[in-house]
Structures are given as C-alpha cells and as structure tokens.
Amino acid sequence: MTRLVWIQGTQLTPTNGALAAADRATDRVLLVESLPHIGRGRLHRHKVALVLTAMRRFAEELRADGWQVDECRLERGLGFVEAIAEGVDACGATEVLTMAPCGWQAQAALPGLEATAGVPVTVIDDTQFLCSREAFTTWAGDRKRLRMQEFYAWMRRTHDVLMEDGKPAGGQWSYDPDNRETFAAWKRSAERSRPTPPPAIDRADPVLTAVQADIDRLLPGLPGRAEDFWLPTTRAESELWLADFIEHRLAGFGPFEDVSDPNDPWLRHATIAPLLNIGLLDPLRCIRAAEAAHRAGAVPLASAEGFIRQLLGWREYVNGVYWREMPGYAERNELGAHAPLPPSLTGEARTDLACVQHVADVVERYAWTHHIDRLMVLGNLMLLLGTEPKAANAWFRERFADGYDWVMQANVTGMALHADGGLMATKPYAAGGAYLKRMTGHCASCRFDPRRRTGDDACPFTTLYWDFTARHHDRLAKNPRTAQAARGWERFDADEQTAIRARAAVVAQGIITGTL
Numbered sequence: 001m002t003r004l005v006w007i008q009g010t011q012l013t014p015t016n017g018a019l020a021a022a023d024r025a026t027d028r029v030l031l032v033e034s035l036p037h038i039g040r041g042r043l044h045r046h047k048v049a050l051v052l053t054a055m056r057r058f059a060e061e062l063r064a065d066g067w068q069v070d071e072c073r074l075e076r077g078l079g080f081v082e083a084i085a086e087g088v089d090a091c092g093a094t095e096v097l098t099m100a101p102c103g104w105q106a107q108a109a110l111p112g113l114e115a116t117a118g119v120p121v122t123v124i125d126d127t128q129f130l131c132s133r134e135a136f137t138t139w140a141g142d143r144k145r146l147r148m149q150e151f152y153a154w155m156r157r158t159h160d161v162l163m164e165d166g167k168p169a170g171g172q173w174s175y176d177p178d179n180r181e182t183f184a185a186w187k188r189s190a191e192r193s194r195p196t197p198p199p200a201i202d203r204a205d206p207v208l209t210a211v212q213a214d215i216d217r218l219l220p221g222l223p224g225r226a227e228d229f230w231l232p233t234t235r236a237e238s239e240l241w242l243a244d245f246i247e248h249r250l251a252g253f254g255p256f257e258d259v260s261d262p263n264d265p266w267l268r269h270a271t272i273a274p275l276l277n278i279g280l281l282d283p284l285r286c287i288r289a290a291e292a293a294h295r296a297g298a299v300p301l302a303s304a305e306g307f308i309r310q311l312l313g314w315r316e317y318v319n320g321v322y323w324r325e326m327p328g329y330a331e332r333n334e335l336g337a338h339a340p341l342p343p344s345l346t347g348e349a350r351t352d353l354a355c356v357q358h359v360a361d362v363v364e365r366y367a368w369t370h371h372i373d374r375l376m377v378l379g380n381l382m383l384l385l386g387t388e389p390k391a392a393n394a395w396f397r398e399r400f401a402d403g404y405d406w407v408m409q410a411n412v413t414g415m416a417l418h419a420d421g422g423l424m425a426t427k428p429y430a431a432g433g434a435y436l437k438r439m440t441g442h443c444a445s446c447r448f449d450p451r452r453r454t455g456d457d458a459c460p461f462t463t464l465y466w467d468f469t470a471r472h473h474d475r476l477a478k479n480p481r482t483a484q485a486a487r488g489w490e491r492f493d494a495d496e497q498t499a500i501r502a503r504a505a506v507v508a509q510g511i512i513t514g515t516l
C-alpha cells in the first residue's frame with residue numbers, strides 16, 4: 001500500500017507532520033510547482049525564486065534522507081489538483097497525506113482535491129506553529145477583544161520562555177517602553193556606525209540559476225530583478241543567517257526596532273520571516289537562540305524580549321486570529337475604505353513623498369522591508385487614504401517574499417487598516433508627519449514640511465492625518481487612546497478645518513492618480 005505525501009511549498013521542514021505520519025519504505029513524496037497558482041497574481045520574482053529554489057533543495061534533502069521523491073516542475077504547467085491526481089495514478093496511491101495548508105483558500109480546496117484524485121486526503125495538523133488553531137480558539141474563548149499582550153504572557157508561561165520562578169524574567173512581560181528610541185538616537189548611536197547587513201548568499205548556485213531561468217521563460221515580467229536576489233534557500237544557509245543575526249544585530253534590535261533609516265534598509269531586524277514562513281527556520285529554535293544569547297550575557301533583556309515577543313507573541317497570535325476569524329475577516333471594511341492602491345506602490349508612478357518612494361524602492365529591490373516601514377509608512381498611507389482592504393492585502397501578498405494570507409489579514413486588515421473595527425488593535429495606527437520625522441530619516445530629503453497642515457509644501461501625511469481624524473471623529477472621540485486627536489481636530493477653527501479638508505482632497509487625488 002503506497003501513500004502520496006504532498007509537501008506544500010510553505011511546509012519545507014523535516015518536522016512536517018505529513019512526513020512524520022508516512023513511511024520511507026512504501027510511501028512517495030510529491031512536490032508540485034503549480035504554474036497556474038504562481039502565475040495568478042504579479043508576485044515579486046524573489047518570492048517565486050525563494051519558494052521554488054527551496055522546494056528543489058528540499059527535494060534533494062529528502063532524497064538524501066531516504067525518501068522517494070517526485071517533483072512536478074513549473075514547465076509542466078499543471079495546477080495542484082491535476083498534478084496530485086496524476087501522482088496518485090502513477091504510483092497507485094490509496095491515500096494522499098498532507099499537512100494542513102497555511103491559507104484558507106487552499107484549505108477550502110481540499111474536498112475538490114479528494115474528489116478529483118479519487119482517494120481520501122488525510123490532513124495532518126500544522127506543526128509549524130507553537131500554538132495550534134484549537135489551542136488559540138480555546139484561549140480566545142468568548143473574549144470580545146483579542147489582546148496580543150494577554151496571549152503573549154500565556155505563551156511565555158506555556159512554553160517556559162524567559163521565565164524565572166514562574167515570573168517573567170526581569171519582572172516585566174514586555175520591555176516595549178524601553179524599545180522606542182527615535183531616529184535622532186539611532187543617528188547618534190555607535191550601532192549605526194557599524195552597518196551589518198545580512199550575510200551575502202551564493203547567487204551562482206546552480207539550483208537558483210535554473211529557477212531564475214524558468215522564471216524568465218515561464219513567468220516573464222514579474223517585478224524585481226534576478227541579480228538582486230538576496231535570501232538563503234536551504235535550511236543550512238538559513239541557520240547561518242539566524243546565527244549572524246543573533247551575533248551581530250539582536251543586541252540592537254530592541255532599542256531601534258521602531259526606527260526607519262533611508263541609508264540602512266535592515267537596521268537591526270532579523271530578516272527571517274521569508275524563511276520562517278516556508279519552513280526553512282523553526283520558530284522555537286529562533287526563540288531559544290535569542291533566549292540563550294541573553295542568558296549568556298551577550299544580549300540585553302529588552303532586545304531578547306522584544307524579538308521573542310515578535311515570534312512567540314505576534315506571529316503566533318496573527319495566525320490564531322486568522323484561523324478563528326476567517327473567512328469573514330477578509331470581508332471586513334469597518335472604516336468604509338474604497339480607494340484604489342497608489343500607483344507609486346506598484347511602480348507605475350513615482351511620488352514626491354520621500355519616505356513612500358524610498359520604501360517602495362526597497363520593496364521593489366528586496367521584496368521585503370522592515371515592520372515600521374510596513375506599518376507606519378505603507379500601512380499608514382493606506383489607512384489615511386482609505387485604501388480598500390482587499391487591494392492592500394493583495395499588494396502585500398504579491399510584493400513581499402514573506403507575504404501569506406495568514407500573516408497579512410491580521411497585520412493589514414487589522415493592524416494597519418483597522419478594518420476589523422479594533423478586534424486586534426486598540427486604536428488605528430494613524431500618524432502624521434511629526435511622527436515620521438521623529439522616527440525616520442526620510443524627511444531630511446523631502447520637499448514637504450511635516451509641521452505644516454495646509455499649503456503646497458505641507459506634508460501629505462500631516463494633512464491626511466487630520467483629514468482622517470475629521471472623517472472618523474466620532475469613533476476616535478469615543479476611544480480613550482485617540483480622544484486627544486479628536487479634541488485636537490475640534491480645536492481648529494472652521495476656516496482651518498475647511499482648508500485642511502480641501503488640501504487633503506487635492507493630496508489624496510494626487511497620490512491616487514500618481515501625480516504627487
């Protein structure tokens with residue numbers, strides 16, 4: 001009796017639950033490169049190159065480990081269902097084994113796969129998260145608001161991470177208040193004078209080269225350039241990448257995690273999400289490595305805790321929210337946002353807003369940018385403009401090497417756009433030019449003045465921030481965390497309010513049509 005073990009492209013780990021349930025002696029492994037799936041949006045080519053190269057390298061890893069592995073390559077042009085049905089026929093499999101897909105749409109397609117393949121499809125629980133979907137649902141219970149901080153404390157206790165005698169190390173769960181250095185502090189710091197980008201990878205690797213040629217041939221015109229590819233594609237390279245971060249950047253992660261610097265796209269971020277999200281790195285190993293570095297005295301508690309909070313807290317939490325709230329969550333649009341995506345983000349136009357143009361260029365080059373660029377530049381722009389949540393989600397999914405629905409819904413729909421009405425964030429993350437000037441180095445080269453609300457040189461973020469406050473005044477006034485902003489709007493006289501709203505209409509139109 002042979003079973004077909006379908007390994008999905010985001011599940012490239014030897015701890016994949018479907019492999020654990022299979023038998024090397026009798027079962028066959030199948031990896032499918034689905035051209036219809038990959039080609040359905042305009043994915044950044046680094047995302048495609050990363051996943052395909054990592055799949056081909058994982059196939060080699062499994063063969064070396066004694067598995068019989070088949071690969072359905074891109075050039076066959078088959079979709080998942082056809083390729084799996086063909087694989088079942090070819091080896092006479094009586095069952096398909098696979099791990100639960102990481103996205104809702106793929107999960108919903110499984111019954112169709114079963115019908116076409118003509119054999120049962122057994123779905124094994126996802127082993128790539130520390131908190132299972134069921135455990136999250138139990139934790140969430142009937143809570144009206146799902147607060148990350150509460151979930152994170154529960155995860156710290158459950159997994160015994162940074163705990164001392166049953167209490168959080170140092171006496172606090174979060175050192176976030178210590179981790180809010182400004183751009184000026186970053187500029188003065190010794191950290192900035194020792195730039196430490198992630199290590200270079202071997203771009204001449206033959207598997208990567210073959211994948212790049214396939215992309216040129218079969219998926220022409222994707223955004224991004226082959227020569228800019230910069231990510232590891234194997235587990236061994238990914239482990240080195242993680243070790244490099246722990247040694248060189250983790251100590252500075254905490255204090256400078258909220259800063260954005262036009263001269264340093266990485267700052268002290270780990271740049272591991274693209275690897276974690278396809279199984280090349282294991283989240284618990286990353287967490288334990290950071291904890292060990294702190295216990296060895298190499299990394300301050302605030303930095304280790306800050307990094308661990310992202311992984312054990314945020315990453316697990318957004319996955320939990322996703323599976324608890326989907327599919328309805330993707331339909332949420334609580335602020336009634338219907339504007340299209342600004343063309344400066346798709347490369348169809350350039351913008352005079354220095355921060356937006358810089359971040360768009362970084363994304364175009366690396367298919368990645370760090371959290372604060374995503375939240376406070378890109379997400380903030382979309383929030384203030386009222387960008388339609390589905391268009392925003394699609395853009396993040398296509399353009400980021402780590403962009404997957406499970407992680408974007410809560411981050412984009414919830415955190416950045418507040419389209420869930422505050423299910424996960426206590427307030428909309430709206431900010432004007434003053435915030436961007438304090439936390440980023442972009443304003444120095446920008447023609448706009450962050451202090452001005454009206455006039456041709458007023459920073460569009462400042463103008464749009466006040467316009468947003470006016471549009472959602474009643475909602476903001478009721479929330480203690482945003483009531484001050486609502487009062488700020490009330491303090492402007494009627495002429496000032498009219499001038500701001502008129503300028504906001506011009507600015508929004510300019511950004512949306514690509515003329516500003």
Ligand SMILES: Cc1cc2nc3c(=O)[nH]c(=O)nc-3n(C[C@H](O)[C@H](O)[C@H](O)COP(=O)(O)OP(=O)(O)OC[C@H]3O[C@@H](n4cnc5c(N)ncnc54)[C@H](O)[C@@H]3O)c2cc1C
Pocket residue numbers: 268269270271272273274276277307310311314315316318369370371372374375379396397400402403404407408411412415416
């Ligand atoms: C609008 C928006 C869109 C985002 N889209 C994605 C996305 O498509 N894919 C994605 O993986 N992350 C996304 N994030 C979360 C976060 O910004 C990225 O995980 C992070 O920037 C990746 O870079 P890094 O690996 O250097 O992370 P670091 O800053 O070094 O953090 C370490 C790790 O913590 C995890 N993490 C940190 N913050 C979050 C978070 N808010 N949600 C989930 N995990 C988190 C990631 O796995 C990350 O690799 C998004 C955030 C926002 C605000």
